[in-house]
Amino acid sequence: MFLNLKNQPVDKIMQVMAKFRADPRPNKIDLGVGVYKNALGVTPVMRAIKQAEHKLWEEQETKAYVGLVGDPAYADAMIKLVLGDAVARENIGAAATPGGTGAVRQAFEMIKMATPEARVFVSNPTWPNHISILDYVGLECVQYRYFDAETRSVDFDGMMADLDGLRAGDIVLLHGCCHNPTGANLTLEQFGAVIEVMNAKGAIPMVDIAYQGFGDGLEEDAAATRLVASSVPECLIAASCSKNFGIYRERTGLLMCVSQDAAKTPLTQENLAFLNRQNYSFPPDHGARLVSMILNDDALKAEWMSELEEVRLGMLGLREQLAGELARLTNSDRFNFLREHRGMFSLLGTGPDMVELMREKNGIYMIPDSRMNIAGLNKETVPLLAKAIVEAGI
Numbered sequence: 001m002f003l004n005l006k007n008q009p010v011d012k013i014m015q016v017m018a019k020f021r022a023d024p025r026p027n028k029i030d031l032g033v034g035v036y037k038n039a040l041g042v043t044p045v046m047r048a049i050k051q052a053e054h055k056l057w058e059e060q061e062t063k064a065y066v067g068l069v070g071d072p073a074y075a076d077a078m079i080k081l082v083l084g085d086a087v088a089r090e091n092i093g094a095a096a097t098p099g100g101t102g103a104v105r106q107a108f109e110m111i112k113m114a115t116p117e118a119r120v121f122v123s124n125p126t127w128p129n130h131i132s133i134l135d136y137v138g139l140e141c142v143q144y145r146y147f148d149a150e151t152r153s154v155d156f157d158g159m160m161a162d163l164d165g166l167r168a169g170d171i172v173l174l175h176g177c178c179h180n181p182t183g184a185n186l187t188l189e190q191f192g193a194v195i196e197v198m199n200a201k202g203a204i205p206m207v208d209i210a211y212q213g214f215g216d217g218l219e220e221d222a223a224a225t226r227l228v229a230s231s232v233p234e235c236l237i238a239a240s241c242s243k244n245f246g247i248y249r250e251r252t253g254l255l256m257c258v259s260q261d262a263a264k265t266p267l268t269q270e271n272l273a274f275l276n277r278q279n280y281s282f283p284p285d286h287g288a289r290l291v292s293m294i295l296n297d298d299a300l301k302a303e304w305m306s307e308l309e310e311v312r313l314g315m316l317g318l319r320e321q322l323a324g325e326l327a328r329l330t331n332s333d334r335f336n337f338l339r340e341h342r343g344m345f346s347l348l349g350t351g352p353d354m355v356e357l358m359r360e361k362n363g364i365y366m367i368p369d370s371r372m373n374i375a376g377l378n379k380e381t382v383p384l385l386a387k388a389i390v391e392a393g394i
Contacts, residue, residue, distance in 0.1 A: 035248055040378075043248065048304035056290065068277055070288055074288040078094070103238035108133055122141060176209030215342035250287025355369075355370055362387075
């Protein structure tokens with residue numbers, strides 16, 4: 001049996017990580033991995049998480065299963081965080097998942113089960129796992145233009161032209177905030193125009209929101225998702241707690257199915273439970289428990305929000321510093337897009353050859369498509385990166 005298996009495509013992010021670990025140079029810089037790091041290069045356990053874990057350790061009396069869709073208190077807290085009052089709770093089915101990736105996978109499974117003929121429109125570029133999972137579950141993937149490599153901003157005209165090809169029942173996958181990998185985001189006005197097209201065509205949006213709080217703030221980063229959810233007949237929302245709560249290895253996500261018709265909620269909830277049962281039965285609870293504890297405790301929530309804001313402002317500061325250093329070195333403003341991008345990532349808009357040149361010459365590691373993790377920098381390494389970018393001729 002095993003001889004019939006085929007070699008799988010190499011994950012580019014994992015490949016970059018392996019090369020970085022093998023590089024003996026002491027001044028190498030890792031801008032490839034997709035996790036937040038502080039100025040010391042550490043992905044810290046957030047203060048509120050530590051406090052919640054200590055409280056949980058003292059109070060928890062069982063590790064028995066919670067339920068097929070997870071703890072209802074977690075779903076309620078996350079729905080409030082992501083959607084606020086945009087949609088009534090009775091209009092939302094929800095299931096806890098193993099991370100945001102689990103939520104994306106279950107959303108695709110839901111689409112496949114309900115409308116197997118649907119095409120899923122994704123931005124070009126998008127998070128590579130979107131396309132990989134779509135291919136694996138057997139859904140047709142259609143890319144729409146999104147990023148202008150010249151301006152390093154959203155190619156909105158191209159995007160709208162491509163979305164004009166939507167058919168009724170098609171799915172449009174949107175990034176709720178902090179677009180991965182580009183860092184370039186739609187404005188609320190542009191989201192409104194996309195919503196108009198989807199409604200006119202009978203297409204259904206799916207929002208992947210993995211970085212709430214990393215861009216312009218918790219409420220600001222949720223604004224587009226809330227606008228979508230309140231403006232369309234139905235939508236899917238995949239949310240992740242990996243980044244904004246710093247609990248990557250706890251695998252904590254949530255899939256939401258939103259309908260303006262509350263009568264559909266029992267059916268979607270039943271199918272969410274079914275899908276969980278088929279894939280992994282019961283979702284992980286530890287991270288979800290910590291999140292619900294924090295969001296339902298005023299003191300813990302305030303502590304979490306404070307640290308999250310420190311993280312957000314730190315990344316914005318690095319963006320400002322890098323853009324300023326590049327402006328000084330080039331005597332131009334062509335890198336101002338770094339100030340405008342939001343989240344952990346920015347796409348430099350150059351090719352694999354330039355990326356490889358910076359790796360060989362300067363020990364700077366990023367994904368071959370030139371996605372770089374801003375959080376992999378600190379005040380001392382920003383000038384080194386800026387110098388490498390200029391020397392490479394980007």
